[in-house]
Amino acid sequence: MTDSPEYKKKRAFYDNLLTIYGRKPVLEALQDHSINIYKLHLADSNKSGGIIEQINSLAEQRGIEVQWHNRQALSRISRNSKQDQGVAADIQLDQHQSVSEFIQQQQTNTPYRLLALDSITNPQNLGMIIRSASAGHIDGIIIPRKGCAALSPLVIKASVGTVFKATLIHCETLQQALEQFQQQQATICTLSSHAKDSLFDYQCEQSIIYVLGNETDGVSQAVSQLSDQQLAIPMNNGVESLNVAVTAALIAFVKPQPE
Amino acid sequence: MTDSPEYKKKRAFYDNLLTIYGRKPVLEALQDHSINIYKLHLADSNKSGGIIEQINSLAEQRGIEVQWHNRQALSRISRNSKQDQGVAADIQLDQHQSVSEFIQQQQTNTPYRLLALDSITNPQNLGMIIRSASAGHIDGIIIPRKGCAALSPLVIKASVGTVFKATLIHCETLQQALEQFQQQQATICTLSSHAKDSLFDYQCEQSIIYVLGNETDGVSQAVSQLSDQQLAIPMNNGVESLNVAVTAALIAFVKPQPE
Structure with a gap:
């Protein structure tokens, strides 16, 4: 059952996701419309305003799903709590x-x-x-x-x-x-x-x-x-x-x- | 008088000296016999033994002049007291x-x-x-x-x-x-x-x-x-x-x- 075409397709999809983190890298990816972004992850500990506001509104404009997490859950996604600055994004790498x-x-x-x-x-x-x-x-x-x-x-x-x-x-x-x-x-x-x-x-x-x-x-x-x-x-x-x-x-x- | 051939020659000589600093870079330069070293500078605050001993004896073997300085004088030579580790060398760059x-x-x-x-x-x-x-x-x-x-x-x-x-x-x-x-x-x-x-x-x-x-x-x-x-x-x-x-x-x- 794990080898069903449906499963393979799903696995290929997730295999082609690259999670990036850090405020500036994520902002730059959002600004480049040729980059497909699957999901934006934000820590609810982020202070609103400034670059976080900019990231959030760019994601909304582009119709990208935004998920809020507590700090700990976000570090599990970024796998780098020291450098993620409360921001991560899953990028779809079609190539x-x-x-x-x-x-x-x-x-x-x-x-x-x-x-x-x-x-x-x-x-x-x-x-x-x-x-x-x-x-x-x-x-x-x-x-x-x-x-x-x-x-x-x-x-x-x-x-x-x-x-x-x-x-x-x-x-x-x-x-x-x-x-x-x-x-x-x-x-x-x-x-x-x-x-x-x-x-x-x-x-x-x-x-x-x-x-x-x-x-x-x-x-x-x-x-x-x-x-x-x-x-x-x-x-x-x-x-x-x-x-x-x-x-x-x-x-x-x-x-x-x-x- | 400052344009005498003697002066020009002297100036060209000093222009072609590159002062390097740090224990490892100086040691590596001493180990490479194709590199001409004009002078080795050591701070008298260096603890003897270990790499300093190795540097000193390599210079002796190669007949390179060794000058000892106080810490302050050495930093004037290296121009980088934070990274010189009490060691500097003047390298003759013939090229x-x-x-x-x-x-x-x-x-x-x-x-x-x-x-x-x-x-x-x-x-x-x-x-x-x-x-x-x-x-x-x-x-x-x-x-x-x-x-x-x-x-x-x-x-x-x-x-x-x-x-x-x-x-x-x-x-x-x-x-x-x-x-x-x-x-x-x-x-x-x-x-x-x-x-x-x-x-x-x-x-x-x-x-x-x-x-x-x-x-x-x-x-x-x-x-x-x-x-x-x-x-x-x-x-x-x-x-x-x-x-x-x-x-x-x-x-x-x-x-x-x-x-």
């Missing part, structure tokens, strides 16, 4: 999906380019990666539920709001997700300073997934075992590595070169 | 130079590519820019003495030490420096989302200077009036701009394409 959903939507003859995040823990980096990937030639970002930074206000800020519009592909572990993609003939690429092939010259006719590793430890062993292709970014002056968000941007803006 | 020095060293027929920083105030961004520029195809970074973040421990950390090896070209105001470069026939480029030409396609046979503007306000008016060429970074999904350090990296890794 966020599961691996299977993403794969189903692809057309067989159109290769896609994805980023896969293997334990990106710095919110600033995560936000910058989402921003650059959205601006560049990337069709989606695979983010495992565990190990990566949560989509917190810091991430939203560094992403300059692109997190609400980016195609984010959620999964439990990256290893499982990459195995699913490999079954679809996608090529898994990892970056290595020792690799022979350069990121900038590499041509691939298949779909391609670029794995970005943790800021300190790089790509985990479980994931690097799945790598089909290693690529190097050639560097001058003995520099050994680049910031992970910079690497993501270089990948995102490498032009898929026509033959 | 740091003035606009005239840089221009003198260039060969007429070899065009160079520079970044010019117009009020980059975030230390994290500044460090990342230096790191990416060093790794990519950039021959120097023009940093005005005023308006940009100081070369603080935060910058050094974000640059992963590349600040000690990068070719940094110091000037008073960016406007003056750019005018000097224009007299050498260098092309000044600014980035604009409205520009017709793309950064990735633009070909230029002359030396070229890419100006990066402030994180919030972009390129200042005085500087944008000097722009010879506007370039755009084409972006997808309605994204309007990129982080400035990401932009710097894309510029640094745009390959100078052979004709």
Whole structure:
């Protein structure tokens, strides 16, 4: 019964909700009409007037359901009582999906380019990666539920709001997700300073997934075992590595070169 | 008399010293033998043993002069008594130079590519820019003495030490420096989302200077009036701009394409 189509639909709906919190982030989301907001949550301890008044009336104008809670209930929703400032909102992320959903939507003859995040823990980096990937030639970002930074206000800020519009592909572990993609003939690429092939010259006719590793430890062993292709970014002056968000941007803006 | 060759040489020497502070940054600099350290400064209030012992003995091994000061004198050297932890070091930056020095060293027929920083105030961004520029195809970074973040421990950390090896070209105001470069026939480029030409396609046979503007306000008016060429970074999904350090990296890794 839990697998009924009705249940699946409901689960997918709630899976695609992102709860954001804090007065300014929520206000900014309300002001951007391209962002779908499912529900606004307010603590009844909030003093009326000022920004709370503005948030409340914007929600009314947009016909968004407003729920009032006591302080404790609100912190259960925001999961961050220290920073929620008595305000939270559930955002509907229509571009966020599961691996299977993403794969189903692809057309067989159109290769896609994805980023896969293997334990990106710095919110600033995560936000910058989402921003650059959205601006560049990337069709989606695979983010495992565990190990990566949560989509917190810091991430939203560094992403300059692109997190609400980016195609984010959620999964439990990256290893499982990459195995699913490999079954679809996608090529898994990892970056290595020792690799022979350069990121900038590499041509691939298949779909391609670029794995970005943790800021300190790089790509985990479980994931690097799945790598089909290693690529190097050639560097001058003995520099050994680049910031992970910079690497993501270089990948995102490498032009898929026509033959 | 103040313009004697002897005086000029002395002044150039002191201009190229960067005082860093904090126990970890100084220790790391001492451990890297490719970094020239002119002098180590220690507060006599430091407890002996531990990291101070390690710093002191590394300096002795490397034959670096050690000066002991009282706490107050040390803060005058570090200019940051809150964060110096009683330790400072003068680093000799042989790659740091003035606009005239840089221009003198260039060969007429070899065009160079520079970044010019117009009020980059975030230390994290500044460090990342230096790191990416060093790794990519950039021959120097023009940093005005005023308006940009100081070369603080935060910058050094974000640059992963590349600040000690990068070719940094110091000037008073960016406007003056750019005018000097224009007299050498260098092309000044600014980035604009409205520009017709793309950064990735633009070909230029002359030396070229890419100006990066402030994180919030972009390129200042005085500087944008000097722009010879506007370039755009084409972006997808309605994204309007990129982080400035990401932009710097894309510029640094745009390959100078052979004709």
